[in-house]
Structure formats: structure tokens, C-alpha cells
Amino acid sequence: MSVIEQDIAESLSEEEVLRIRQDFPILRQTVRDGKTLVYLDNAATSQKPQSVIDITNRYYCELNSNVHRGVHRLSEVATEAYEGARIKVKRFFNVPLSCETIFTRGATDSINLVAQTYGRKHVGAGDEIVISAMEHHSNIVPWQMICEEKGAKLRVIPINDRGELLLDEYANLLNERTKIVAVTQVSNALGTVNPIKKMAAMAHSAGAAILVDGAQSSPHMPVDVQDLDVDFFVCSSHKMVGPTGIGVMYGRAKMLESMPPYQGGGDMILSVTFEKTTFNSLPYKFEAGTPNIAGAIGFGTAIDYLTATGMGRIAAYEQELLAYCTQVLESISGVRLIGTASEKAGVLSFWMDCAHPHDIGQILDGEGVAIRAGHHCAQPVMQRFGVPATARASLAFYNTKQELDALGRAIHKVKEVFE
Amino acid sequence: MPENRGLYEQMILEHNKKPRNFRVMEDCNRKADGYNPLCGDQFTIFLKIDENDVIQDVSFQGCGCAISKSSASVMTTMLKGKTKKEAEDLFVKFHALVTAPPDAPANPDDLGRMAVFSGVREFPVRIKCATLAWHTLLSALDAKTAEPISTE
Numbered sequence: 355m356s357v358i359e360q361d362i363a364e365s366l367s368e369e370e371v372l373r374i375r376q377d378f379p380i381l382r383q384t385v386r387d388g389k390t391l392v393y394l395d396n397a398a399t400s401q402k403p404q405s406v407i408d409i410t411n412r413y414y415c416e417l418n419s420n421v422h423r424g425v426h427r428l429s430e431v432a433t434e435a436y437e438g439a440r441i442k443v444k445r446f447f448n449v450p451l452s453c454e455t456i457f458t459r460g461a462t463d464s465i466n467l468v469a470q471t472y473g474r475k476h477v478g479a480g481d482e483i484v485i486s487a488m489e490h491h492s493n494i495v496p497w498q499m500i501c502e503e504k505g506a507k508l509r510v511i512p513i514n515d516r517g518e519l520l521l522d523e524y525a526n527l528l529n530e531r532t533k534i535v536a537v538t539q540v541s542n543a544l545g546t547v548n549p550i551k552k553m554a555a556m557a558h559s560a561g562a563a564i565l566v567d568g569a570q571s572s573p574h575m576p577v578d579v580q581d582l583d584v585d586f587f588v589c590s591s592h593k594m595v596g597p598t599g600i601g602v603m604y605g606r607a608k609m610l611e612s613m614p615p616y617q618g619g620g621d622m623i624l625s626v627t628f629e630k631t632t633f634n635s636l637p638y639k640f641e642a643g644t645p646n647i648a649g650a651i652g653f654g655t656a657i658d659y660l661t662a663t664g665m666g667r668i669a670a671y672e673q674e675l676l677a678y679c680t681q682v683l684e685s686i687s688g689v690r691l692i693g694t695a696s697e698k699a700g701v702l703s704f705w706m707d708c709a710h711p712h713d714i715g716q717i718l719d720g721e722g723v724a725i726r727a728g729h730h731c732a733q734p735v736m737q738r739f740g741v742p743a744t745a746r747a748s749l750a751f752y753n754t755k756q757e758l759d760a761l762g763r764a765i766h767k768v769k770e771v772f773e
Numbered sequence: 774m775p776e777n778r779g780l781y782e783q784m785i786l787e788h789n790k791k792p793r794n795f796r797v798m799e800d801c802n803r804k805a806d807g808y809n810p811l812c813g814d815q816f817t818i819f820l821k822i823d824e825n826d827v828i829q830d831v832s833f834q835g836c837g838c839a840i841s842k843s844s845a846s847v848m849t850t851m852l853k854g855k856t857k858k859e860a861e862d863l864f865v866k867f868h869a870l871v872t873a874p875p876d877a878p879a880n881p882d883d884l885g886r887m888a889v890f891s892g893v894r895e896f897p898v899r900i901k902c903a904t905l906a907w908h909t910l911l912s913a914l915d916a917k918t919a920e921p922i923s924t925e
Contacts, residue, residue, distance in 0.1 A: 710812075710839060711838075712812055712899075712902065713781075713839045716780065717781075728811065742814070742815075742836065743812060772786065772789075772839070
């Protein structure tokens with residue numbers, strides 16, 4: 355779904371957002387001598403609604419049992435809940451088949467899975483893997499490792515000063531040696547939204563497979579893997595109001611079938627003798643060992659929560675917040691925004707002439723405002739913009755304009771201390 | 774929880790704005806680079822040490838947050854005329870100061886200007902900022918290697 359379509363969705367009203375905030379117990383607390391918590395570090399991880407917290411608790415109180423093995427009642431119920439979560443994830447991303455939805459530990463684990471299975475099998479000496487200049491380390495390093503192992507080459511799509519991918523350069527990079535394109539849908543450091551549908555079509559024309567890192571897009575906009583026509587899509591539950599330690603890897607069934615298993619162990623086999631092991635069918639072939647059952651069930655409940663709120667409406671509301679926050683930051687002299695793409699999600703990286711990002715983060719923390727300071731696991735982005743680090747405010751649908759005003763006031767405090 | 778003003782003492786802000794001995798020392802005889810990859814903080818410490826192991830001159834260059842920069846600056850003001858051994862003892866004192874439990878008593882007489890960094894102990898993530906220059910100093914004193922040192 356394009357950003358334009360999202361814009362048509364009705365935004366969340368002020369009353370709705372206040373109601374939503376009541377669902378997130380952590381937002382009620384005060385920090386640093388009674389200051390109201392203003393949580394603007396959502397790109398690092400999101401907060402969790404009561405329903406997700408409750409289902410995790412309920413799982414351990416009432417359902418805890420191993421899945422796919424026991425003949426007893428509890429195992430049956432736990433398996434049903436675990437597989438139910440898979441169906442929720444499948445529907446959320448419009449994945450064609452349940453068996454194409456593989457549970458992993460998160461986006462990083464998912465990318466490593468694809469690199470170590472699909473990558474290892476299909477990338478050879480002299481081949482090329484294309485990534486972009488705005489990737490998170492987790493969408494750089496696994497590919498570097500494969501390139502090193504296979505004698506393949508890592509090519510990088512450059513970005514302009516606004517933090518937008520140069521699509522002409524991308525087109526030039528693609529050739530018959532390109533085996534995999536791995537790009538993020540939304541940059542965690544710049545907020546840029548990349549034109550994935552177009553990029554997928556370009557990759558396919560060159561005969562390459564495309565993996566999309568959806569860690570920063572899946573919490574903030576509707577994602578339809580069939581509409582995007584991508585081969586692999588990965589994301590993490592914990593950025594989508596779900597628990598940590600669980601995520602997903604979508605892959606086209608025919609590609610998953612052709613891939614060797616990632617890890618060996620229980621659940622991923624049909625039969626084992628010392629001479630030969632027959633691997634289980636999808637999705638279990640890629641889910642070795644007892645999975646994060648509570649996490650998957652919690653992830654399913656998080657998806658229920660996002661779906662009930664409406665991803666289109668979340669996107670529309672966050673665009674309002676983004677516009678407002680951009681205005682707040684641009685109105686303060688000495689603040690420079692890094693990442694000013696025309697298509698952006700709610701990530702605002704900035705630099706202040708008077709203070710280092712860590713000092714900004716520290717003063718803001720003293721005002722109860724939680725942001726991230728650092729290189730955001732995207733050191734090449736920092737190098738591209740000539741800064742050692744940035745301060746980053748990242749938004750979620752439970753944030754309010756009042757909180758962004760508080761951010762503005764706290765930044766003025768930074769100026770008072772350091773100017 | 775403490776207010777941040779406790780961390781950013783006036784002297785820290787002042788040294789951050791106007792760092793002392795902030796220059797490249799062309800005729801140094803020992804030097805080391807310190808790097809904190811997590812923050813991107815990077816400093817070089819230059820030393821001129823005579824045959825009796827006495828520090829004749831000290832300076833630094835680089836960039837980092839207010840805590841790391843002011844810590845480097847304050848450090849350079851305390852080292853001239855000290856022996857290698859005395860400098861190492863200062864490191865131990867400074868390290869103990871910033872890594873002590875928040876409620877541990879600090880003895881300002883013993884610490885001199887370094888005492889302004891006692892607020893760091895309330896903010897564990899900033900300890901590595903405060904100690905970067907000091908770790909780099911140790912490395913420069915030994916100057917056994919040109920390898921950058923890291924507080925990560």
C-alpha cells in the first residue's frame with residue numbers, strides 16, 4: 355500500500371489517543387523526580403499494551419506446555435494458541451500461506467536466517483549483493499559475512515543529502531551477477547520510507563531476489579507483502595507493541611522449499627537416524643527447538659491490538675505527529691535535522707551545535723523525555739552525514755502533540771545549559 | 774533520582790567550552806589514541822616525559838561529549854610535574870571515584886578538581902565517557918603500542 359493511500363485513512367482523534375494511552379501502563383509512570391514520562395524512543399522498542407502483558411501472564415498461568423508434541427490437553431491448547439498467532443501474523447502482512455510465516459527471534463535473526471540459507475546456496479564467487487547506505491548493521495553484517503565466505507561483492511546504493519536512495523544509481527548497480535537485494539523499508543536513523551514496490555520490480559527484472567527489512571515499517575504503516583511483491587520480509591514483535599525475542603521471516607514458499615535448514619534440532623525434523631535425517635515441512639523446517647511460545651502468542655495479541663486500532667489510521671496520525679515534531683525542532687535555532695526525505699516515517703534524528711547527542715539525551719532524560727543518542731547501529735549513515743552520532747526522537751501512535759511540546763521545552767533546556 | 778545539573782557542574786561545562794591543553798603536541802615523546810565506538814568519542818593524549826619519568830607536558834585533541842571532553846581537560850591540568858607512578862595513582866583514584874556506589878562518601882581534599890565528576894556515578898552509562906581520557910593516558914604512559922584503546 356502506498357503512502358498516498360494511507361493518507362486517505364482517517365487519523366486518530368485526541369480522545370482515541372488518550373484512550374489508547376490508558377492501555378499502556380508504563381506511560382502512566384513518572385521518572386526523574388516526578389516528571390511525566392515522555393517516551394520517544396519507539397524506534398528502539400515500543401511499549402506494550404495491557405492485553406499483551408496479560409496474555410503472556412495467562413500463558414504461563416494456564417497454558418504453559420510444549421507445542422507440537424504432547425498428546426495431553428495443555429499441549430493441544432498451547433499448540434493451538436501458537437499456531438493461531440502464526441495465522442494472525444500471516445493475515446496482518448497478507449502473506450499467502452501460513453507455512454510461509456516463520457517465527458524467529460526477531461528481524462536480525464530473520465536476516466541471518468536468509469543470509470545463511472538462501473544466501474549461502476545462491477551466492478557464489480563473483481556474485482553481488484546489493485544493500486543501501488541507510489541500512490541498520492543487522493542488514494549489513496550478515497551479507498558481508500556471506501560475501502566474505504563466498505568471494506562475492508557487496509554493492510551499496512548511495513543516498514542524497516536528504517537521506518533518499520538514489521534510484522538511478524540502484525538501477526546501475528543491478529546486473530546479472532546481482533543475486534540478492536536487501537533493503538530497509540524505513541530507515542531507523544533517518545526515517546526515510548523507501549519505494550519498495552518499485553525496488554522489488556527492479557530487482558526481479560535483474561533476476562535478483564529481494565529481502566525487505568520491515569523492522570521500522572511494520573509498526574507504522576500497513577504492509578502487504580503480495581502488493582509489494584517481495585521475496586522475503588522480516589520484522590520484530592517488540593517494535594510492534596509485542597514482546598521481545600520473537601519476530602517473523604516471510605518467504606515465498608517455493609524459495610523456502612529450495613533453502614537448506616538454518617539450524618538443526620527438534621521440531622525441524624520428520625525422522626532422524628544416524629545415517630540420515632528427513633527435514634520437516636514448512637514452516638517447521640526453519641523453527642528448530644522449542645520456540646518462544648509465550649512470545650509468539652503475545653505477538654499475536656499485539657497484532658490484534660494494532661489491527662483493532664487500524665494500521666492506516668496509525669500511519670495517518672503518526673504523519674500528523676511527524677509534521678508537528680518537525681515544526682517543533684525546526685523552530686529551535688542551532689538544531690539541524692538529519693534525514694529530510696519527502697517520504698518519511700516518525701523518526702527525527704537531529705544534531706545540535708551546542709551539545710553532543712549524549713549530553714542532549716542526558717538533559718532530556720532529566721526532563722523525563724526518553725530519546726536515543728548514538729549511532730543507532732547505522733554507523734555508515736553517521737559517516738555519510740559527517741556526525742559521530744545523533745539524538746533521535748522516534749514516534750508511536752500513543753504519543754501526543756503535548757509530548758512533542760515537552761520535547762521542544764527540554765531541547766531549550768539543553769541550550770540553556772550548554773550555550 | 775538526581776537532577777542533571779548535578780552531573781553538569783559548572784566546572785564541567787566550563788572545561789567543555791574552553792578545554793585546557795587542547796592542542797597537538799608536535800614534540801611529544803609518548804602518545805595514545807582512545808576511542809569509544811559506542812559514542813564515537815575519540816581523543817589523542819600527548820605526553821612529554823623526561824628521563825626521570827616525570828611528565829613535563831601533556832595535551833589532548835579530539836571530540837566527544839561534555840563529560841569525556843571536560844574529563845580529559847581537567848586531567849591534563851593535574852598531571853604536569855607528576856611522575857608516571859603518581860599519574861597512575863591518580864587514575865586509580867579517579868576510577869574509584871566514578872565507579873563507587875552513588876552513596877559512597879567522596880573525599881574532595883584527596884581528589885582535587887576531579888571531585889566535580891562524582892555525579893557520574895549516578896549515571897552508569899556515562900562512566901565510560903568520564904574515564905576514556907584516563908584510560909588513554911595509561912596507554913600513553915606505557916606507550917607500548919600505537920593501537921587505539923577503547924573503553925567499550
